[in-house]
Amino acid sequence: MSTDYQQARVALGARLRELRFTCPGGRLTGRQLAQRLGWPGSKVSKLENGRQTATPEDLRAWADATDQPDVYPELAGRLAGFESHIRSWRRALANGFKPLHESLTAEIDRTSDIWIWEESVIPGLLQTSEYARHVIGRYAELLGVTSDIETAVRSRVRRQEWLYRPGRKVHVLMWEAALRSLISPPSVLAAQLDRLEGVLGMDTVELGVIPFTASVKIVPANGFWVLDDRLVVAEDWHAELWLDDADNVALYAKVWRTLNESAVYGAAAHNVINAARRALNQG
Template sequence: MSTDYQQARVAFGISLRELRLTCPSGRLTGTQLASALGWPHSKIYKCEGGKQTITDDDLRRWVDACGQPDKFDGMLARLRGFESQIRSWRRQLSSGHSPVQDSWNVEVSRSRVICAWEESVIPGMLQTADYARHVFMRYGAFFGTAQDADEAVRTRAKRQAWLYEGGHTLKVVVWEAALRALICPPPVLDAQLDRLAGLVGMNSVELGIVPFAASLKLPTANGFWIFDERLVVTEDWHAELWLDDADNIRLYSSVWAALQESAVYGADAHSVIHAARRSLNPR
């Protein structure tokens, strides 16, 4: 979790505590507020201490219980402001994977140059439908989220049209591990690698592969995407981070440049892809 995000959550918790202590009818103890809301006592102090993020509905109930419903709109705006930086998978996937893809499609459509690094999967904008379906199915099974893999595949596929529109460039660097990870059956991965090989040399795609044997300036780590030097999106197991501050954008741009120096392109990239395909069908 980012330091800025945690500081914002702690500050928000202090505001919640102030509401409790400034009730028009007299200050409430944490125990009294918990009783009024029907919550465990610990939830009050987790929210006030910045250890738990309050939901929109819980915020409404909190301000009402404290007799200050007029404070709801302002506090909701603050809550949504800092939550826009860290997007919990639990919340995002409550309606399935397709809405998440819609959010990505909006950012892709706004961009002219996208730089991406992926260490474990083929980048979404380059995935075949079958490969993407298996990725969504694996995440859906793990998180216990709505099984809308087919709809998510269709939504993700829409952003691939961006590659064929003039004036756009996708600069993507992929670790060789992503070419060999069996997140799907071998025939599906083979077809995916065939598509990847076909993209080498495409005008709107600069595809670099970092071979296992390459010397690295930095360890490989989580994948991330940089949109026009205005937004970085990176993933962890608990959430997506959407970072739009200049310092983080410069940091991720420097990381991408360092990883890109280890990549091979053109015929050398073809060789790494074909080696991965041969490993699927040993003779």
């Protein structure tokens, strides 16, 4: 977990402890507050010490139980402030894929240039609908979200309209593993690779591939997107990170440029894609 995120969580915990101490009816012990809330005492302790992230419902209950309901908007604002940077998949997908996709689409719509690095999957802006269905389905199975998959697929495909707008440019960088990972059946991956070859000539797409045989200066891991040098969106197993501070944006841009030194473009990229395509036919 990032230091900034943890510091914000500790600060929220300190504010919760302050509310418990300043309860209008008299200071409450942690055990007394837990009894009012119907929680185990350990939850009160974890929230106050920044070892657990509160939900909006937790914060509202805390404000009410300490007889200070008017403070809830402040608490909710604190939570929104640091969760806007690290979005737990569990929380983000509580209402299905649609809100999650809509928030990213809104950011992409106001972006002119995107730099993408993916180490093991074709980027969403270049995915076929069938490939997207398998990728989203795999994540849905892992996270226990079984509904709304078709809505997510349609949203991802519609997002690709961005590629056909004037003044837009996506700089895509992939490791060769992304061309070969069988996250979908071979026939679906074959169609996806055909799609990649089709976008190689587009004015709005710059596509580079790092072959397995290339020498690399850093480990080719941790996929991310950089939007207009103002926002980084990166994914981990537990959460999606939105980073908008200048230092982190600059760091991810440097990572992209460093990886790009090992990439091939044009005819050489076409050859790497073709090799992956032929390997499917031989399988």
